[in-house]
Amino acid sequence: MATTVKRKPKAASAAVTEIDRDTRLRLYQLQLELRYCEKRAYDLFLQNLIKGTSHLALGQEAIAAAFGVAMRPDDWTFCTYRGHAHTQARGASMEGVLGELMGRVCGLLKGKGGSMHLTDVEKGAMGSYAIVGAHLPIAVGAALSAQYRGTKQVAVCFFGDGTTNIGAFHEALNLAVVWKLPVVFVCENNLYMEYTPISAVTAVEHPAADRASAYGLESIIVDGNDADEVYRVAQAALARARDGDGPSLIEAKTYRHSGHSRADPAKYRPPGELEKWLERDPLKIYRERLVKLGVSRQVLDDMEAEAMRQVDAATETAKASPPPPLELIDRDVWADGGSSWRN
Amino acid sequence: MATTVKRKPKAASAAVTEIDRDTRLRLYQLQLELRYCEKRAYDLFLQNLIKGTSHLALGQEAIAAAFGVAMRPDDWTFCTYRGHAHTQARGASMEGVLGELMGRVCGLLKGKGGSMHLTDVEKGAMGSYAIVGAHLPIAVGAALSAQYRGTKQVAVCFFGDGTTNIGAFHEALNLAVVWKLPVVFVCENNLYMEYTPISAVTAVEHPAADRASAYGLESIIVDGNDADEVYRVAQAALARARDGDGPSLIEAKTYRHSGHSRADPAKYRPPGELEKWLERDPLKIYRERLVKLGVSRQVLDDMEAEAMRQVDAATETAKASPPPPLELIDRDVWADGGSSWRN
Amino acid sequence: MAELTYRDAVSAGIAQEMRRDERVVFFGEDVAEAGGVFKTTVGLLEEFGPKRVRDTPISEQAIIGAAMGAAMTGLRPIAEIMFSDFFAVCWDLVANQIAKTRYMTAGQVTIPLVLRTANGGGVRFGAQHSQSVENWAMAIPGLKVVAPSSSADVVGLMAAAVRSDDPVLFFEHKFLFGNKGEVPDGEHVDELGVAKVVREGKDATIIALAAMVPRSLAAAQELEADHGISATVVDVRSLVPLDTRTILGEVAKTGRMFTVEENPRLCGWGAEIASIAAEECFYDLDGPIVRITTPHVPLPAADALEDATIPSVARIVETVRTSMG
Amino acid sequence: MAELTYRDAVSAGIAQEMRRDERVVFFGEDVAEAGGVFKTTVGLLEEFGPKRVRDTPISEQAIIGAAMGAAMTGLRPIAEIMFSDFFAVCWDLVANQIAKTRYMTAGQVTIPLVLRTANGGGVRFGAQHSQSVENWAMAIPGLKVVAPSSSADVVGLMAAAVRSDDPVLFFEHKFLFGNKGEVPDGEHVDELGVAKVVREGKDATIIALAAMVPRSLAAAQELEADHGISATVVDVRSLVPLDTRTILGEVAKTGRMFTVEENPRLCGWGAEIASIAAEECFYDLDGPIVRITTPHVPLPAADALEDATIPSVARIVETVRTSMG
Numbered sequence A, B: 001m002a003t004t005v006k007r008k009p010k011a012a013s014a015a016v017t018e019i020d021r022d023t024r025l026r027l028y029q030l031q032l033e034l035r036y037c038e039k040r041a042y043d044l045f046l047q048n049l050i051k052g053t054s055h056l057a058l059g060q061e062a063i064a065a066a067f068g069v070a071m072r073p074d075d076w077t078f079c080t081y082r083g084h085a086h087t088q089a090r091g092a093s094m095e096g097v098l099g100e101l102m103g104r105v106c107g108l109l110k111g112k113g114g115s116m117h118l119t120d121v122e123k124g125a126m127g128s129y130a131i132v133g134a135h136l137p138i139a140v141g142a143a144l145s146a147q148y149r150g151t152k153q154v155a156v157c158f159f160g161d162g163t164t165n166i167g168a169f170h171e172a173l174n175l176a177v178v179w180k181l182p183v184v185f186v187c188e189n190n191l192y193m194e195y196t197p198i199s200a201v202t203a204v205e206h207p208a209a210d211r212a213s214a215y216g217l218e219s220i221i222v223d224g225n226d227a228d229e230v231y232r233v234a235q236a237a238l239a240r241a242r243d244g245d246g247p248s249l250i251e252a253k254t255y256r257h258s259g260h261s262r263a264d265p266a267k268y269r270p271p272g273e274l275e276k277w278l279e280r281d282p283l284k285i286y287r288e289r290l291v292k293l294g295v296s297r298q299v300l301d302d303m304e305a306e307a308m309r310q311v312d313a314a315t316e317t318a319k320a321s322p323p324p325p326l327e328l329i330d331r332d333v334w335a336d337g338g339s340s341w342r343n
Numbered sequence C, D: 001m002a003e004l005t006y007r008d009a010v011s012a013g014i015a016q017e018m019r020r021d022e023r024v025v026f027f028g029e030d031v032a033e034a035g036g037v038f039k040t041t042v043g044l045l046e047e048f049g050p051k052r053v054r055d056t057p058i059s060e061q062a063i064i065g066a067a068m069g070a071a072m073t074g075l076r077p078i079a080e081i082m083f084s085d086f087f088a089v090c091w092d093l094v095a096n097q098i099a100k101t102r103y104m105t106a107g108q109v110t111i112p113l114v115l116r117t118a119n120g121g122g123v124r125f126g127a128q129h130s131q132s133v134e135n136w137a138m139a140i141p142g143l144k145v146v147a148p149s150s151s152a153d154v155v156g157l158m159a160a161a162v163r164s165d166d167p168v169l170f171f172e173h174k175f176l177f178g179n180k181g182e183v184p185d186g187e188h189v190d191e192l193g194v195a196k197v198v199r200e201g202k203d204a205t206i207i208a209l210a211a212m213v214p215r216s217l218a219a220a221q222e223l224e225a226d227h228g229i230s231a232t233v234v235d236v237r238s239l240v241p242l243d244t245r246t247i248l249g250e251v252a253k254t255g256r257m258f259t260v261e262e263n264p265r266l267c268g269w270g271a272e273i274a275s276i277a278a279e280e281c282f283y284d285l286d287g288p289i290v291r292i293t294t295p296h297v298p299l300p301a302a303d304a305l306e307d308a309t310i311p312s313v314a315r316i317v318e319t320v321r322t323s324m325g
């Protein structure tokens, strides 16, 4: 699948620029880390060490990884409940992620938020939002802050195909364009909202790209399983935002290998669909490309082993971490650290 | 201004069909009634007989009138606080309208709703909604009911340019298309939201028409000050809906002669703008056309006198009507007629 | 009598009403093909077909608006809002449109609909998927508000809600979905606005709702067994209409009132009922009215934290015991 | 001391803070070029320019979301929601995002913002433009809630709200916009969470907010003059944080408590404060706690109906008199 673009001169769409070897290795490394860590999360469910819900992005790693590599350290990420990868891709620690899923005090949120709200402000991971659409306007606000303060920071906002049908999507896109804000909207079209195919509930074929013109934006579709393609589009959109040319809306075509959430066996998929997409697994694609580009198998094997080692270490740390102390219940409602509503 | 249309085969856009003399006279008569009644409302403010707020549609009558004439009696209208004309155009009585504005018991809502909520269910005027955007999804629901029951009724939903930037607009349009519902969305683009030019807060030039493609709909722009043009577009859209071909989105270009609401002197308008639009006053356009088509001035003068007579009579009735009795406060919260929340 | 889970009682209740009345249609996100994310609507699409049972986009305003418009024009829709927290994205349609339109139009419009939702905490879903927001609804004139605690009540109150000509918000409790209970055979229809005395006692009256009902019952048993305190437990079931007769009557009998609610501390339904008592049966009270609530914090996610935040059996026992002591 | 209308006090308060702190930006619908539909923000665009004072589209979710995102990243935004009823179209951003994010992230995020709005009835705007929804906000953990009754409080509490590192919902009352009052010269900064005893009495304590404060004062005068009942009046000013010390202290002194609120009957702030008293100063009470509220109906529009629905001086007098009699 090639990147397709319609209309408008100053495009956020990808120029065919070269990506150097180091960048490529970082892209692979990051995809490995995201993949292995989420696979571990899956194992931890099965061991009943993760309670509540959890939403894996297995198969969608190329997008988070490409942006993670392309973004400046002081840029901001806003993502969803399916945000483990996006948060980690900004540098949040694996034990912070796994610990939060397991409800341990070493978790990014000390267990207070849970899997759907991963946040690491120091790393620019400005939060995972669990109500569909809410974070799009919030990302717009961060972009307003960057514009106002002249910092050239960019807010990147990830969301799913299903999110394009909620009102907040529309309001956020319009305001971002009206104020020409440095924000990049990334729709990860994985074909399904929860269990319902996006095509069954959407008036257009490409839920994001076919709406871009409603905000005077160009229509950008990228192969979300190809980290290089996403990286190029990301660089262009980030540059456009930094140059003061306003927002972009990118639709990345992808697929989640597992169900919507922990509870979902994904029986609604037509037979053969998953298999077809597994052929296009972003890690598989990327490994093959690196091999073709002359990276030795040994280097790749080492990278894989290293990622696994990190995940193992993080798992041990998280498992050893205690549950959060009960006094945290009354902490941090307010900026003074407390929760008191009376004198 | 001609009707412009982009894309799509089965169009709700106007074919250049002939409009017969009788229809034309009804269109004029209705525009007169709407105009004179609202002008009277304005006079009644000045006499302090109308309290609270009130939103006139002086200058926008062609749209309400054209749909009023084109719709079937059992079709449904959903409109906004600026809904006197739309409600009256379905057959609601002038004293019902003026009485409601004056807070009298003869009002359409017995004084309980006020000017922003005019409703006459018997006439298919299903309500005026005062929170921007809310009635679009409600109209979608009425269309669902028509589709489900197979009645071929159509829901027509009027709203302003500013409304295209709120989330409910987006959700309603998408769902209407997904379910292929018999609903006609009519955006009356009068260039301003309240006091702010729509162009200052909207990402595209044509707030509705430029968004039609985001729902797979054709882009339709019509001269909203020409009742014939609107009538043709209305007929086509209503037919399309009745034939089971789904919704339409129409952008009607128009202008309000007065301020946004009672409190607004409309100082934000650039000099000369109002004057330019007064040249294109729908009543003026229409009278000239009728004269050109051979209708005698005497017939037109008589129609005008008759409309004025009706307004005068309604004014007297409304003035003579008492304020609503206090027992209405506790009525009609519930379907049993009462308001009791306990036993 | 059949034994049904609370979960299955939901679809049973809806199916009972859809069989009876063609005007009842049902829609929401993932409710049709998938049978709902909580599996509360399994089988409805199969039985009633795609015209009556529909999947929607993620468009809560459109869902609620569509339900309202359909209800105004002859249907009796049931719409699902997947988690009650999401009422916040469509509250205008609920609180400003559905609740007020009949009144504002002097009765011209009737809006017979049911908005069902999964409410409440206890399942580690975190602060945006665990709220108890029945108090948001209770605060809005024009809405009826129901929250069943048992399988039988799910069916019976669902039927009453669907048959009501007024809009009803129907709060199903996530924590109860797996609970089993007897449901009367044949058509089962209950009544809105009737509280139930689920345990009779002499010393104190505990007023509870939804998941707090079984917890209050367990607490009452422990209070009796371990502390010799005999407590009445009232299941409110319906916040609007509110059965003040039963509630105040039971309070007057014991002279002590406790409310147990999942709402955060401020402005929950417990405050409302406590205030009614403080005004209307002040002279029957032998001591302070005590509310047992979630503290005024968003709900934390980790198991230990969540369990210590929502009122527990232990906290109910402890609070009643100390206040009576 | 300058005399300012409540309306002009709004822009004065905002301007005072914008002069002091560059991080304060302000936006909303029709607030800049037009100075606001209530003319509460006249002159701000002229003084602070279009980078800091911005008109928005009709997109309340985007407005509130933008305020939140900006607040998380270094600004201190003030956003306007034109009528408080419209919080219903953006309640998710307020109740689920702004209120909870700091807590959920274990304090990683600070959200210093002010959401201002025109609240309350009395101006014939009908049920969708007249609500008193400060109780909606009070029910949500994580929001501070302020409602001034005088010009001085508008300025002083606005300053406190802007300087607070927590999100504050600031309820300006439509009915008070034309009222004049003294405002201290120079920088005026008040404190959140401090109630004010605006009249001291011996027999009863009336707890009021916003437009109900002048009305309660008038009622207290009439009660004293015509019925020999001497009433304390407390202006709550801040619902969160709540000055329970002052409120309960004043209730304890007189032994009788009345709340006067515009909220509809069920789950208003009056219920909350009454319940606190029923628990914490039960033994100080000499009689029932009585709430004076709008009945549980949407607000009707016609003058006669609206005036008879919102608590009036006459109704306050009558209710207190009868309950004390």
Ligand SMILES: Cc1ncc(C[n+]2csc(CCOP(=O)(O)OP(=O)(O)O)c2C)c(N)n1
Pocket: A082, A130, A131, A132, A133, A159, A160, A161, A162, A163, A164, A190, A192, A193, A194, A260, C029, C058, C060, C082, C086, C089
């Ligand atoms: C307002 C709202 N409605 C419904 C949900 C329940 N929900 C959670 S995820 C989801 C599907 C989202 O689909 P999409 O945007 O495609 O993202 P994906 O899960 O595929 O990454 C739904 C309906 C929600 N969280 N918020």
Ligand SMILES: Cc1ncc(C[n+]2csc(CCOP(=O)(O)OP(=O)(O)O)c2C)c(N)n1
Pocket: B082, B130, B131, B132, B133, B159, B160, B161, B162, B163, B164, B190, B192, B193, B194, B260, D029, D058, D060, D082, D086, D089
């Ligand atoms: C959700 C919401 N936000 C703001 C308002 C206040 N308001 C009333 S009318 C209006 C302007 C609407 O503009 P438009 O849609 O163009 O309609 P017009 O008044 O021009 O007919 C605004 C902002 C409202 N009623 N509802």
Ligand SMILES: [Mg+2]
Pocket: A160, A161, A162, A188, A189, A190, A191, A192, A193, A194
């Ligand atoms: Mg998806």
Ligand SMILES: [Mg+2]
Pocket: B160, B161, B162, B188, B189, B190, B191, B192, B193, B194
């Ligand atoms: Mg307009």
